[in-house]
Amino acid sequence: MNKRFGWAIAAMAGALIAGCGKQSTGREAQPESAPVSAPAAPAHAVTDAWIGRWTGVEGLALTIAPERGPGLYVLTVSLLDGTNRYRGHAHGDVIRFMRNGVEETIRHVTGDETGLKWLAGKDNCLMIKSGEGFCRD
Numbered sequence: 001m002n003k004r005f006g007w008a009i010a011a012m013a014g015a016l017i018a019g020c021g022k023q024s025t026g027r028e029a030q031p032e033s034a035p036v037s038a039p040a041a042p043a044h045a046v047t048d049a050w051i052g053r054w055t056g057v058e059g060l061a062l063t064i065a066p067e068r069g070p071g072l073y074v075l076t077v078s079l080l081d082g083t084n085r086y087r088g089h090a091h092g093d094v095i096r097f098m099r100n101g102v103e104e105t106i107r108h109v110t111g112d113e114t115g116l117k118w119l120a121g122k123d124n125c126l127m128i129k130s131g132e133g134f135c136r137d
Helices: 002-016
Strands: 052-055 061-066 072-079 082-091 095-099 103-110 125-129 130-134
Touching: 052 130, 072 095
Parallel strands: none
Antiparallel strands: 052 061, 061 072, 072 082, 082 095, 095 103, 103 125, 125 130
16 A cells, blocks of 8 residues: 555656646636726827817918828918918827928927917917917917
8 A cells, every 4th residue: 555655646746747847738827917007098189189270370270170080180271371271190299291292290389489479478379380370278
């Protein structure tokens, strides 16, 4: 009986040692997963808040309308030389678009940053380039 018991112990020890290899049976305890954080906001969430009409000086205006697809926009820019439409897309915290073969960006600024004294002191403005700014309250 002792011989049988000894062989049984040896067989179990061998099985335990063999189980220490790198093969997985799928039954091992899984490590705790990392805490789940809130999903990141879509890249266009910032720029989606800009949808609507923005007013510049002397009747200038910028209108941002949603286009088909996330982060896509139709931009209507009314300047002294006329009104033009462009297609823009969100890129982080700016909207990019092509105008006359040049890539332009629309970004959120203060009225002081636009370089236009009539917009000075305002907090909620967009700017394409210096001197080309639009605000809303």
